[in-house]
Amino acid sequence: MTPRHDPHLKAFASDNYAGVHPEILQAIVAANGGHQISYGEDVYTEALQDVFRNHFGERARAWPVFNGTAANVVSLRAMTAQWEAVICAESAHINTDEGGAPEVVGGIKLLTVPTPDGKLTPELIDRQAWGFGDVHRAQPRVVSISNTTELGTVYTPAELTALCAHAHDLGLLVHLDGSRLTNAAAALDVPMRALTTDAGVDVLSFGGTKIGLMYGEAVVVLNPDAAGGIDCLRKTFMQLSSKMRFVSAQFEALLAGDLWLRNARQANAMGRRLAAAVRELPGVELSRPVEANAVFAVLPADVAERLRKRFRFYTWNADLGEVRWMCAFDTTEADVDAFAAALAEELAA
Numbered sequence: 001m002t003p004r005h006d007p008h009l010k011a012f013a014s015d016n017y018a019g020v021h022p023e024i025l026q027a028i029v030a031a032n033g034g035h036q037i038s039y040g041e042d043v044y045t046e047a048l049q050d051v052f053r054n055h056f057g058e059r060a061r062a063w064p065v066f067n068g069t070a071a072n073v074v075s076l077r078a079m080t081a082q083w084e085a086v087i088c089a090e091s092a093h094i095n096t097d098e099g100g101a102p103e104v105v106g107g108i109k110l111l112t113v114p115t116p117d118g119k120l121t122p123e124l125i126d127r128q129a130w131g132f133g134d135v136h137r138a139q140p141r142v143v144s145i146s147n148t149t150e151l152g153t154v155y156t157p158a159e160l161t162a163l164c165a166h167a168h169d170l171g172l173l174v175h176l177d178g179s180r181l182t183n184a185a186a187a188l189d190v191p192m193r194a195l196t197t198d199a200g201v202d203v204l205s206f207g208g209t210k211i212g213l214m215y216g217e218a219v220v221v222l223n224p225d226a227a228g229g230i231d232c233l234r235k236t237f238m239q240l241s242s243k244m245r246f247v248s249a250q251f252e253a254l255l256a257g258d259l260w261l262r263n264a265r266q267a268n269a270m271g272r273r274l275a276a277a278v279r280e281l282p283g284v285e286l287s288r289p290v291e292a293n294a295v296f297a298v299l300p301a302d303v304a305e306r307l308r309k310r311f312r313f314y315t316w317n318a319d320l321g322e323v324r325w326m327c328a329f330d331t332t333e334a335d336v337d338a339f340a341a342a343l344a345e346e347l348a349a
Ligand SMILES: Cc1ncc(COP(=O)(O)O)c(C=O)c1O
Pocket: 067, 068, 069, 070, 093, 094, 146, 149, 150, 177, 179, 180, 209
């Protein structure tokens, strides 16, 4: 069959515009053929538990799901009772980009807090951590954060440790949306457990799709006392894959060796390269710190419009003229250089 895409076209819209890493595709092929017990009782899913334990500690247990929205909804529902609520940044994916799934599908009340950089702090948590015992208020139960954040910033282990300690002191649990946890760990050059288990995170949504999987994310419970019923909830929320071996085999390929780190380092390095290439261009202002694989910039609207005819990317804040450029595991130096050159041309036009 003729491919219906231009194999040379690269976009800077999202890291999930990228295809599947060849090592992941090979793992899917290797898992094919023969019969396996369905619904997660296959040998690949069984083996996966050790892989997750190696990264996140002895108590970790993973439940593969289809996508990140589902990982968040299943995690948060498993951590809260019906009268309880989740504190998150206003910019959190669960609040802005999940079609209301936490509320509509999960039935979960979100208590949002504006932040300057996408990060919650103990002080910002306190803005919503009140009204305990007041029957008129949804009861705060979970703090949900994202690392990297939706604004491209990265929480350090020290920030996470302080945040988790504060949440726990208030009787709250901590959920981490780790759609890009690999990028955060690579950016700081720390093991993923330094940003999760060791910092006190209770439940993690672990991201695979943006870092090279065809599809697949996982709910990873780090503190078994923090969440219950996931075996059943995953099915109720339509996330129990009958041929789960193909999700699990992908995760094994990503995590058993260093593929996750290689991919995250590449995406981050391309983010840095892009920032360096455009920082000095007259008419472009980098609007946020570049800490991993996301670059935010403000540029004239007509320039953005012309550039968009050559490369795809998202407008982040139309009022400010802010756009987001995202690098993926397969973004190359040549891609970045071509993009920066095109930007320079459009600025000069
Ligand atoms: C921070 C964050 N969380 C979760 C997700 C997962 O979303 P999806 O349901 O598209 O896999 C994304 C994807 O863009 C994301 O950026």
